[in-house]
Structures are given as C-alpha cells and as structure tokens.
Amino acid sequence: xxxDLWGTTAIVGVGETDYVRGSDRxxxxxxxxxAMEAITDAGLKxxxxxxxIPPPGYMSAEEIAAHLGVPDVAYHVSVLMGGASPTASxxxxxxxxxxxxxxxxxxxxGWNGYSALRPKPDARPTKRVMNLGPMGETVRNHYAPYxxxxxxxxxSLYLRRYVDTFGIPEDAAAAVAIACRNHAQLNSKALxxxxxxxxxxxxxxxxxxxxxxxxxxxxxxxxxxxxxxxxLGRARDLVHPAVVYLGGAEGHPEPADEIxxxxxxxxxxxxxxxxxxxxRAGVAPHDIDVLEIYDCFTYVVLLQLEALGYAxxxxxxxxxxxxNIELGGRFPLNTHGGLLSQGHCWGLNHVVEATRxxxxxxxxxxxxxxxxxxxxxxxxxxGSVAILGRDR
Amino acid sequence: xxxxxxTPEWIVLDWHHACxxxxxLCIQRCVGCGRWRHPPRRFCPACQSDRTTFEPVTGSxxxxxxxxxxxxxxxxxxxxxxxxxxxxxxxxxxxxxxxTTTPPGEIRIGQRLAMRTEALSEHFVLVWADxxxxxxPTSMAPRARGNPHD
Numbered sequence: 001x002x003x004d005l006w007g008t009t010a011i012v013g014v015g016e017t018d019y020v021r022g023s024d025r026x027x028x029x030x031x032x033x034x035a036m037e038a039i040t041d042a043g044l045k046x047x048x049x050x051x052x053i054p055p056p057g058y059m060s061a062e063e064i065a066a067h068l069g070v071p072d073v074a075y076h077v078s079v080l081m082g083g084a085s086p087t088a089s090x091x092x093x094x095x096x097x098x099x100x101x102x103x104x105x106x107x108x109x110g111w112n113g114y115s116a117l118r119p120k121p122d123a124r125p126t127k128r129v130m131n132l133g134p135m136g137e138t139v140r141n142h143y144a145p146y147x148x149x150x151x152x153x154x155x156s157l158y159l160r161r162y163v164d165t166f167g168i169p170e171d172a173a174a175a176v177a178i179a180c181r182n183h184a185q186l187n188s189k190a191l192x193x194x195x196x197x198x199x200x201x202x203x204x205x206x207x208x209x210x211x212x213x214x215x216x217x218x219x220x221x222x223x224x225x226x227x228x229x230x231x232l233g234r235a236r237d238l239v240h241p242a243v244v245y246l247g248g249a250e251g252h253p254e255p256a257d258e259i260x261x262x263x264x265x266x267x268x269x270x271x272x273x274x275x276x277x278x279x280r281a282g283v284a285p286h287d288i289d290v291l292e293i294y295d296c297f298t299y300v301v302l303l304q305l306e307a308l309g310y311a312x313x314x315x316x317x318x319x320x321x322x323x324n325i326e327l328g329g330r331f332p333l334n335t336h337g338g339l340l341s342q343g344h345c346w347g348l349n350h351v352v353e354a355t356r357x358x359x360x361x362x363x364x365x366x367x368x369x370x371x372x373x374x375x376x377x378x379x380x381x382x383g384s385v386a387i388l389g390r391d392r
Numbered sequence: 393x394x395x396x397x398x399t400p401e402w403i404v405l406d407w408h409h410a411c412x413x414x415x416x417l418c419i420q421r422c423v424g425c426g427r428w429r430h431p432p433r434r435f436c437p438a439c440q441s442d443r444t445t446f447e448p449v450t451g452s453x454x455x456x457x458x459x460x461x462x463x464x465x466x467x468x469x470x471x472x473x474x475x476x477x478x479x480x481x482x483x484x485x486x487x488x489x490x491x492t493t494t495p496p497g498e499i500r501i502g503q504r505l506a507m508r509t510e511a512l513s514e515h516f517v518l519v520w521a522d523x524x525x526x527x528x529p530t531s532m533a534p535r536a537r538g539n540p541h542d
Contacts, residue, residue: 141400142431145518146477146489147469153461157479157489161457164501207474210460210496258431260479260487265457 006280009094010235010242011388013042013228014352019191019343021114023222026124031059031110032067034224039068042228043239044104049228050074051102053089055109055346056082057130064108075102080133082378083294084250084269085109086225086348090386091248093229103230109348110224117220135379138258151296152217154380156209158265159299163211165266166314170211173298174202175320176333177215177340180295183327184337186364191219192341216298218339225348227355232391242391243358246371247281249273250384259380270307270375270383277385278309285309288387289369290357291331292350294377295338304375307383327364335364347376351386358390393491395468397512403432410446411509411517418446419486430486451507452524453482460496478521480505490521498523 015037017030025033039046046068052061053076061076075096079085086109093105111130115123132139139149148154162168181197184190197215205214235242251272253262278284285308295301302316310331311319319325325333336342336353343349354372356362362369369390376384400408403420407430410418420432424441428449435442457479464470476496481487490507492499505521512518 137404138431140398141404142489144396144466145394145398145512145516146491147394147461147464147466147472147475148459148477148489149465153459153464153477156459156461157457157477160459161501164457207460207462209462260456260489261430265479 005094005098006247007244008232009097009229009245010232010391011227011245011351011355012230012235012238012240012242013038013040013044014355015041015226016189016349016352017110017224018189019221019223019345021191021221022118022120023112023115024120024123027058027110027112027126027128027222030222030224031055031064031108034110034226035064035068035106035108038106038226038228041240044228046070049104049106051093051096051105052076053092053105053107054078055111056080056085056133058111058128075105080131081250081376081382081384082133082135083296083346084376084378084382084384086346086351087248087374087376087386088250088384090229090245090351091250094245094248097229097231103234105229106226107229107348108224108226109346111346112222113220113344114222133379134257138380142258150209152209152212154259155297155300156212157259159211159297161265162299162303168299168302168314169317172302172317172320173211173216174199175325176295176298176301177202179320179325180334180338180340183335183364184341186327187336187342188363190337190342191221192337211299212297218296218344219341221343221345223343223345223349225345225352227348227351236391241359243355244389244391246283246387246389247277248384248386249276249280250382251276253381256380256382266303266313268303268307268381268383270304270377270385273383273385274308277387281387283371283387288331288371288373290335290354290366290372291325291333292335292354292372292374293333294347294350294375295334295340296377298340300377301333304377308373308375327366332366335362335366346378347374350374354388358388393468393472394512394518395466397516399513399515403434405515407432407446408515408517412511412514414448415509416448417451417507417509417519419449419482419484420444421447428484428486430488449482449484453480453505453507453521455479455499455501455503455505456481456487457501458499478505480507480521488519490519492521494522
C-alpha cells in the first residue's frame with residue numbers, strides 16, 4: 001500500500017488571494033476566488049475536479065462544487081485539526097487519488113480571520129464561522145472560564161514549561177519573528193511587506209500571554225488559498241513542473257482534546273507525525289532545502305524544529321541563530337513571511353509557497369530548491385507534515 | 393473574574409454537581425481500579441470500566457505550568473490583567489486548571505498549592521489555587537467562599 005501512495009501524486013495548481021486586514025469581500029468569495037485560481041493555474045477546468053476537501057468551517061464541499069460548477073463530486077471529506085488541517089489534507093487527497101476514488105482533488109482554505117472580530121461598518125454581514133471541532137468543548141468548559149480564550153493563552157500553558165525547562169532565550173523567538181518579517185519584505189502579497197521589524201521593535205512590544213510578546217504572534221488576516229492535487233502521471237501532462245507529494249503524516253498528542261493531562265506537556269502531535277513523514281518520504285531532515293513551518297507563534301516554531309529533528313530538545317535556539325533560517329542560510333524558513341508576516345491562512349499558504357519554491361517561481365526563491373518540508377499545527381497541539389519535492 | 397460562566401453538559405456537568413454538593417473539590421475515580429482521572433471520561437483508560445464516582449480529593453497539588461495573560465477577551469478577566477492561570481497537578485495525579493489570587497511574579501513551577509472551589513452557578517464551579525502555607529499536603533479545610541478579587 002505504502003509504495004503505491006507516497007510519491008505518486010503531485011500539486012499542480014495553486015491559488016491565493018491578497019492577505020488583508022478588513023476585506024470588503026464576503027468570506028465565501030475569498031474561498032471561491034482562490035479555488036478558481038488554483039484550478040486555472042493547473043490548466044484545468046472545474047469539470048476536471050472530482051474531489052473536494054473544504055475548509056474547516058465556512059463553506060461545505062457541496063456549496064463549493066455548486067458555485068464553481070463542479071458537476072460530479074466523487075469524493076469529499078472534511079479534516080478538522082485546526083491549523084494542521086490543510087497540510088494533513090494533502091495526505092487525504094493523495095489517498096483518494098492513489099485509491100482511485102478521485103482524479104483531481106481541490107483543497108481549499110479561507111476565512112475572515114481579521115474581520116470576524118472587527119468587521120468594517122459597511123462589510124457584508126456573515127454568519128459563517130470556523131468549525132472548532134474537538135477543541136470547542138474543552139475551551140468552553142475548562143479554559144475560557146479561567147480567562148484562557150485565545151490560542152496564545154492556551155499554548156502558553158506548555159510554552160511556559162518549554163521556556164522554563166530549557167532556559168529558552170527571547171533571542172531565539174526574536175530570530176524567528178525577524179526572519180519571517182525579512183522574508184515578507186520580498187513577498188508581493190505579504191501583509192507586512194513594507195513594515196520591517198527590528199530587534200528593538202520586538203523587545204519593546206508588550207506581552208500578550210507570556211512568553212509570547214506581540215511579535216511572537218501571527219497576524220490575523222482575511223484571505224484564502226487553494227491547491228489542486230492529481231496523480232503524478234497526469235501532472236506530467238499539465239502546464240507547471242509537477243511538485244511531488246513524497247510523504248506526509250499527521251499526529252496527535254495524548255490526550256488530544258485537552259492539554260493538562262498529557263504525560264509530557266512538550267510531546268505534541270508533530271513529535272509523532274515527523275518520524276512517520278520522513279520514513280514515508282524516504283528522506284532525512286538535513287536533505288531538506290526549504291522549511292515552511294507553521295508559525296502561529298514563534299516558540300511553536302522552535303518546538304517543531306526540535307520535533308522534526310533539526311535540534312535536540314531545547315536546542316532550537318542554536319539552530320535559528322546566525323542567519324541559518326534566513327534566505328541565503330542553510331535552512332531558509334517561511335520564505336513567504338509565514339503566518340507571522342505574510343498572513344494567516346491556516347498553513348495552506350505554506351503549501352502554496354513550498355510549491356512555488358519547487359517550481360522555481362517564488363518571490364524569495366531559494367536557489368536550486370529540490371525538497372521542501374511543510375508543517376501544520378492546530379487545535380490544542382495536533383500536527384501534520386508534508387514533504388514535497390521536484391519531479392526528477 | 394470571569395464574565396463568562398458556561399453551563400456544561402453530560403459527564404462534565406456531573407463533575408460540577410459533585411463539587412457543588414460536597415462543597416469540596418471532587419475528582420472522578422474509577423470504581424474498577426481506583427484510578428483518579430480528569431477531565432471526566434466515560435471509560436477508564438487502564439481497565440476500561442465505565443463505573444465511576446466523584447470523590448473529594450486532598451485539595452493539595454503543585455504548579456506544573458502556568459499562563460500569564462496580559463490581555464483577555466473576557467471583560468471580567470481583562471480588569472485583572474496581568475493575571476495567572478495555573479496548571480495544577482493534584483497529589484492524586486490528575487491535573488486541572490485553576491484560577492489564583494497570587495500575583496504572576498510570585499508563581500514558580502513546582503510551588504505547592506491548596507485548592508478550593510467556588511460555585512458560580514448551580515451548574516458550574518471555578519477551582520482556585522494559591523500557595524500552601526507549608527509544604528505538607530493539607531486537608532481540604534472549608535474556607536471562606538467568594539472571589540477575593542471582588
């Protein structure tokens with residue numbers, strides 16, 4: 001089974017709206033714009049799509065099909081892992097294709113991440129919301145009454161433990177924030193293009209939930225992205241060089257639906273997903289040329305780098321130092337600016353960027369990029385990994 | 393303190409009702425093997441029994457980790473920012489979140505705590521934890537209820 005799945009599908013189309021704070025567009029328009037762009041980018045038509053993985057909330061696969069004009073949906077599924085959903089969706093798409101259930105699968109993400117809480121006075125009203133999935137009950141019953149309502153606050157429960165256990169310095173988090181902001185200066189769609197970040201800016205910013213300062217937190221945006229996945233055979237007949245899905249995995253902490261009773265607060269879903277993904281792709285961490293790491297928060301990037309094997313536990317600060325993760329460094333990280341500085345599209349923007357890097361068409365292109373690694377991270381610590389490569 | 397007070401359902405509601413009836417912190421316990429567990433679950437992960445009771449615990453524990461929030465979406469909590477929320481490991485093993493009156497700067501991982509409960513409604517108790525006066529586990533002496541912040 002495994003040999004029929006990994007390396008037999010490819011990303012052939014990408015779509016991406018602008019990343020804005022306060023869109024005039026309805027959230028459904030954002031999702032459909034990105035979806036149609038991805039289909040067109042692949043050189044396909046909506047009638048060629050017969051598999052759909054919709055966002056976690058906002059729009060159903062049925063609605064998306066009807067609005068795009070997809071006549072025959074042979075397979076759909078919703079993936080509910082918060083920010084780990086889009087990257088995990090790639091493995092679901094690949095399974096559907098390798099199993100013969102669908103030919104061309106559309107994976108969509110989009111939301112009104114900024115406007116949901118702060119709509120413009122003249123914005124078109126919407127009742128569309130994200131599907132909180134498994135974490136909703138825990139947050140409503142066990143966290144919110146204690147004053148912990150936002151992801152920054154929930155994650156700070158284990159990030160505090162991480163910082164205290166290993167003595168993680170703010171220098172490391174600042175290096176991640178500044179690398180992402182530097183890369184955003186080169187990305188044509190990044191929300192924070194034109195707004196550089198200095199270490200003095202970082203240090204002067206207030207805490208949100210310790211250890212997270214303002215610039216450790218990603219930027220809430222209104223945006224949408226989409227990708228089209230197909231078989232490697234069909235991909236070779238399409239317009240762009242195929243970007244091969246070499247391997248991927250998901251993982252969940254135990255228990256996944258709450259944080260407090262995990263035997264090790266610092267063992268998250270990504271710790272389980274990472275070894276599976278590398279084994280399936282048949283590559284090692286140091287083979288990777290570009291890292292697109294889910295960066296809801298800087299410290300979460302550090303934890304993931306350790307889980308992926310780029311450093312020992314507590315060792316990420318040395319890995320992110322000295323320009324190693326900057327464009328031109330050994331492991332350029334979040335070359336589009338990431339959630340921290342391009343915008344927050346639940347990590348499907350990371351998949352879009354990895355695809356462009358491997359096509360050789362990224363705004364901040366890594367020279368001769370052949371292998372890219374993408375992570376997703378969501379809910380209360382679920383993780384997903386996708387390893388993508390140039391067709392050889 | 394929290395403006396938001398949920399009305400839980402199912403076995404989470406059973407837990408709150410047990411704490412309210414006992415006027416003490418209670419925790420779910422497996423009748424099959426005696427293990428304590430939290431939050432409430434249907435089946436024991438060790439012996440798969442679904443027979444449970446809610447029993448009072450010593451009310452002693454220690455700080456495993458904590459969050460310090462400098463802003464809150466909840467208007468009640470916002471007036472107390474910055475405030476700490478403790479992740480407590482009870483002497484009995486299970487862990488849970490607790491509110492605290494202790495200023496964030498005085499909290500340390502490993503610190504010993506004494507817990508108490510405050511009913512915010514007929515269906516919801518909030519758990520409070522503050523540093524224990526000495527390092528020995530203390531019995532859960534009834535203490536004045538009410539929110540010291542208000």
